[in-house]
Amino acid sequence: ELKVEQNPLFLSMQEGKNYTIYCNYSTTSDRLYWYRQDPGKSLESLFVLLSNGAVKQEGRLMASLDTKARLSTLHITAAVHDLSATYFCAVMYRGGADGLTFGKGTHLIIQP
């Protein structure tokens, strides 16, 4: 059974600070996804990481993937209030036409 663990589950930080969210998964997979969800809203795709060593950046967010360690990180640089949301990592469940297994999510609050 595939397990996806995120930490921390809750993070309160000040604007301007840097922080990292971690995502560990239990079985071999070279496909990892990061999504953002605002309260009461749907999921917005942030990054798709498809190979070992992949690094992607968009604005103040940067995601990386280490398939050997089964670890992905989402790094936030100089946080701003607009980044407050819940962030989920997700891993493809199996090969073939499969859905995603999500981590529990990191509820991020960025205070002025």
Add this chain to the structure above:
Amino acid sequence: DTEVTQTPKHLVMGMTNKKSLKCEQHMGHRAMYWYKQKAKKPPELMFVYSYEKLSINESVPSRFSPECPNSSLLNLHLHALQPEDSALYLCASSRGPTTDTQYFGPGTRLTVL
């Protein structure tokens, strides 16, 4: 255009009702998915359709019945639901069934009385 639409946005139903949720995409995607999300929890996979055929059913109770009439449409038929089925139901689609990004619709917030 990466839009997945879902109707209705909100649905309130009694335990004896029959209702349907609808999902539509016009991106030419060949895989479509239903997820269920309870409050403050991650989405949980319910069903996967690949090329209009049901490929995964994650042990979902039979009171939920999916249907994929064509490559653009996905329905979820609901019957004799329980109050614990109240949740946000999310539809997603992807270009192919493997590595591609899944794009999520806005969801249907279901309340079962």
